[in-house]
Amino acid sequence: MDVNVLGIIAGFLTSVSMIPQLVKVIKEKNVEDISLVMLLVLISGLSLWVWYGIKKDELPIILSNGFAVLVNVSLLICYFIYNKKK
Amino acid sequence: MDVNVLGIIAGFLTSVSMIPQLVKVIKEKNVEDISLVMLLVLISGLSLWVWYGIKKDELPIILSNGFAVLVNVSLLICYFIYNKKK
Secondary structure, three states: OOHHHHHHHHHHHHHHOOHHHHHHHHHHOOOOOOOHHHHHHHHHHHHHHHHHHHHHOOHHHHHHHHHHHHHHHHHHHHHHHHHHOO | OOHHHHHHHHHHHHHHOOHHHHHHHHHHOOOOOOOHHHHHHHHHHHHHHHHHHHHHOOHHHHHHHHHHHHHHHHHHHHHHHHHHOO
16 A cells, blocks of 8 residues: 555544544533643644654645644633633 | 654653543543544554554654554453443
8 A cells, every 4th residue: 555545544544533522522511531731742742743744744644643733722722611611 | 853853752742641541441440431433443543553654664653653552452451341341
């Protein structure tokens, strides 16, 4: 299999698997199970992966980690919105 | 920054951020919040990332996704152990 196709499929699968958590948090407006520290660690790590992808010029890595940053920054925004309401 | 060092830091951060979920599941013996389908999608995606890393000969990708496979296979095992007990 072409390695870029492989990366795109891999990125698609790992990206899809993140969506339910965001949907659940938005639906239930409940961020109790989310650890702020771990979310910040994850966003930092994912951002470094995007940087790694840019330096290595590997589109699958840039796209999938860029998408993951978006999902987790959305979770972070939810965290502050729903955590305040308590 | 050297791109391999960057990848290793990125991989370390994204790996560390996964551990609390596994610890929580093991401590609380509760897998209610885990979706089996999404866990299988995630493990498939991570395994393809390991394959991608092997084909591209990129150690940071192999190590961090290999570790993520281990964490999520452990979650899968917990899922079957604690789901049965109900």
